[in-house]
Amino acid sequence: MKIAVTGKGGVGKTTFAGTLARLLASKGEKVLAIDADPDANLASALGFPDELLQKLEPIAEMITLIEERTGTKKGNYGGMFTLNPKVDDIPDRFSVSYKDVRLLTLGTIQQAGSGCFCPESALLKTLISHLFVRQTDTLIVDMEAGIEHLTRGSTAYVDMFIITVEPGLRSIQTAFHIQSLATGLGIKNVYVIGNKINSAYDKRLIKSKIGDTMKVLGYISYNLKVIQADMNGQAPIDIDDRIKDEVEVISHAIKEENLK
Numbered sequence: 541m542k543i544a545v546t547g548k549g550g551v552g553k554t555t556f557a558g559t560l561a562r563l564l565a566s567k568g569e570k571v572l573a574i575d576a577d578p579d580a581n582l583a584s585a586l587g588f589p590d591e592l593l594q595k596l597e598p599i600a601e602m603i604t605l606i607e608e609r610t611g612t613k614k615g616n617y618g619g620m621f622t623l624n625p626k627v628d629d630i631p632d633r634f635s636v637s638y639k640d641v642r643l644l645t646l647g648t649i650q651q652a653g654s655g656c657f658c659p660e661s662a663l664l665k666t667l668i669s670h671l672f673v674r675q676t677d678t679l680i681v682d683m684e685a686g687i688e689h690l691t692r693g694s695t696a697y698v699d700m701f702i703i704t705v706e707p708g709l710r711s712i713q714t715a716f717h718i719q720s721l722a723t724g725l726g727i728k729n730v731y732v733i734g735n736k737i738n739s740a741y742d743k744r745l746i747k748s749k750i751g752d753t754m755k756v757l758g759y760i761s762y763n764l765k766v767i768q769a770d771m772n773g774q775a776p777i778d779i780d781d782r783i784k785d786e787v788e789v790i791s792h793a794i795k796e797e798n799l800k
């Protein structure tokens with residue numbers, strides 16, 4: 541199963557993606573977590589200790605690899621390079637594992653239409669397609685906030701889009717934008733989770749605003765332990781059972797939907 545976690549900035553995409561990845565891995569699933577946010581921080585939500593954090597290098601910054609695979613230099617605009625570089629060994633060679641979650645950090649992907657058609661972009665695009673088409677592991681992709689980066693190329697093989705919202709109209713409006721964009725890209729399985737929930741009112745607000753447009757898979761409470769984990773560079777799941785239980789409920793809903 542291949543899940544992309546999206547939503548407005550700061551709503552808790554990384555917190556949710558990291559917790560889901562760790563939870564599924566703890567249940568024996570082979571999980572490959574992908575940090576597709578240029579401002580990468582999924583590793584810390586996964587609980588990666590400092591010595592492993594130092595080993596992480598975004599693929600887009602691996603100059604030698606990019607040169608070797610594309611036949612040209614990084615940032616070479618307009619030069620000749622192969623559009624179909626070898627990528628199948630990248631997940632195994634360049635992912636870093638912690639507590640059974642393998643993590644791959646992509647780095648900055650050039651926007652479609654930005655005029656850039658550079659080698660690192662070719663490598664990343666090929667890698668993303670490869671990951672989605674070939675990988676049999678459970679893939680959990682922590683996406684960049686917003687919608688501009690969502691293109692057919694990067695989303696074609698996603699099984700499920702999970703949009704994180706918080707109680708408030710702004711992140712819900714973003715959810716609708718993402719949903720209409722996803723629909724335009726032919727993605728049908730677009731779901732919502734509510735995060736930072738303080739009350740039954742918060743849940744009702746989300747549910748009523750989302751209406752029948754998308755299914756709400758579940759909710760995560762506003763949780764001071766989650767903030768504490770972020771401050772200490774810990775995985776929320778390692779210090780708190782509540783978020784673990786709530787994400788477990790969501791994971792069951794994900795499986796049910798995936799069987800439909």
Ligand SMILES: Nc1ncnc2c1ncn2[C@@H]1O[C@H](COP(=O)(O)OP(=O)(O)OP(=O)(O)O)[C@@H](O)[C@H]1O
Pocket residue numbers: 547548549550551552553554555556577684685735736737760761762763764766767768770
């Ligand atoms: N359930 C929660 N309760 C309290 N705080 C939370 C909760 N979920 C996330 N946070 C806090 O909100 C902040 C943003 O969370 P996170 O980084 O997961 O969001 P994001 O959507 O990935 O952000 P970005 O758009 O910057 O990637 C962090 O400080 C995190 O600790």
Ligand SMILES: [Mg+2]
Pocket residue numbers: 553554555577581682
């Ligand atoms: Mg994030």
